[in-house]
Structure formats: structure tokens, C-alpha cells
Amino acid sequence: MAEEVVLLDFWPSLFGMRSRIALAEKGIKYEYKEEDLRNKSALLLQMNPVHKKIPVLIHNGKPVCESLIQVQYIDEVWHDKAPLLPSDPYQKATVRFWADYIDKKIYDLGSRVWKTKGEEQATAKKEFIESLKLIEKELGDKPYFGGESFGYVDVAFIPFYSWFYDYEKCGNFSIEAECPKLIAWAKRCMQKESVAKSLPDQQKVYDFILQMKKHFGIE
Numbered sequence: 417m418a419e420e421v422v423l424l425d426f427w428p429s430l431f432g433m434r435s436r437i438a439l440a441e442k443g444i445k446y447e448y449k450e451e452d453l454r455n456k457s458a459l460l461l462q463m464n465p466v467h468k469k470i471p472v473l474i475h476n477g478k479p480v481c482e483s484l485i486q487v488q489y490i491d492e493v494w495h496d497k498a499p500l501l502p503s504d505p506y507q508k509a510t511v512r513f514w515a516d517y518i519d520k521k522i523y524d525l526g527s528r529v530w531k532t533k534g535e536e537q538a539t540a541k542k543e544f545i546e547s548l549k550l551i552e553k554e555l556g557d558k559p560y561f562g563g564e565s566f567g568y569v570d571v572a573f574i575p576f577y578s579w580f581y582d583y584e585k586c587g588n589f590s591i592e593a594e595c596p597k598l599i600a601w602a603k604r605c606m607q608k609e610s611v612a613k614s615l616p617d618q619q620k621v622y623d624f625i626l627q628m629k630k631h632f633g634i635e
Contacts (some may be wrong), residue, residue, distance in 0.1 A: 475493070
């Protein structure tokens with residue numbers, strides 16, 4: 417039976433990028449459906465009735481929601497190529513911990529950097545840089561978070577690189593100056609076709625955020 421794979425997504429979504437990268441790593445052909453989040457499709461509401469959010473991975477008519485769960489699912493279903501999660505239970509628990517940390521800390525703090533001003537923004541920026549340095553410490557001198565090969569934490573974190581320019585412009589700071597090893601890692605990831613083709617241009621993301629700031633009255 418032919419595999420039917422559909423991804424409901426929105427181009428600047430950090431979370432959707434994860435699924436795009438994982439599918440590309442596995443060499444899976446799929447149908448990409450761009451969602452208008454102000455006018456969500458009937459298919460999105462049907463496939464994710466709980467959260468009504470993108471991304472939604474639809475495999476042979478069955479929906480898989482939440483990006484990290486999608487990456488794990490993709491790795492388990494198409495396990496014969498480019499493994500993303502380690503087989504060792506402790507190593508697997510460790511990479512899941514860091515992916516969860518990225519979701520809980522980096523996304524929220526990054527959002528606060530571009531959504532706030534003044535003292536609130538300064539506090540968010542300080543915490544954001546501290547969190548990035550913690551992740552950089554975990555990376556150490558390894559080429560990738562999983563060691564020699566591109567893996568689960570890399571997939572979870574590299575989409576944020578497409579938003580780094582936005583954070584820097586809105587927060588008036590340099591991530592490379594603070595975390596040079598992290599930027600070297602990101603550039604290494606960008607040399608992979610699966611990543612380069614899945615991440616939007618940084619300037620395009622920044623222009624989108626400027627529109628969002630205008631919409632929300634954040635100047």
C-alpha cells in the first residue's frame with residue numbers, strides 16, 4: 417500500500433519546521449498544505465480538534481499532533497534510514513529532556529524578547545541568553561547534540577536559527593557574540609539539505625514578525 421503523508425503547516429512555524437526536517441532526513445515524500453491560521457481549514461479542525469493548531473502530520477488518514485511527538489513518530493515508522501533518537505534508553509531520556517527544555521524555555525523567552533519592551537524585554541533577553549548558554553554547554557565540542565550524527569535535539573532546536581535574526585534585531589544583541597559554538601553548530605546544520613530546504617529565510621521571518629508587531633500594536 418502506498419504511503420499517504422500530509423503535513424498541515426504554516427511557513428514560519430518553528431514547530432512545523434521540525435517535522436519538515438525529520439521527513440526530509442528520512443527521504444519521505446509528502447503533501448505540504450499551508451494553513452491560514454486566521455481561517456483554519458476544516459481538515460485542520462477535524463484532524464486536531466483538541467488544540468486546533470499546526471503542525472499536524474497525517475499518515476494514511478491518521479493524525480499525529482505536536483511537533484516533538486511527530487518527530488518521534490517519523491523516526492519510529494521510518495526507522496530504516498537516518499535514525500534521529502538513540503537506541504540506548506538513558507541517552508533517549510536525555511535527548512528528550514533537552515528537547516522539552518527547548519520547548520518550555522527557549523520558545524517562551526524568545527517570544528518575550530520580540531513581544532515586549534523596556535525592563536520586561538531586558539529581563540527576557542538576559543534569561544534567553546542564559547538559556548542559550550546552558551544549551552551551548554550541553555553541546556560542548558561535539559559537532560551535533562547527539563555526537564557525530566545529526567539527531568533529535570538538533571531537529572528540535574535548529575528551527576530557532578531562522579528566528580535568531582528577529583530576536584537579535586528586536587532585542588539589540590548578538591547571539592554569535594554570546595554563544596559562538598551555538599552559531600557554528602547552526603551553520604553546520606544549515607549545510608544539510610534537509611535543514612536548508614526546511615528553514616525559511618531569516619529576513620522573511622523578520623518581516624513577518626514586524627507585521628505581527630504592528631498587528632498587536634507593539635512598536
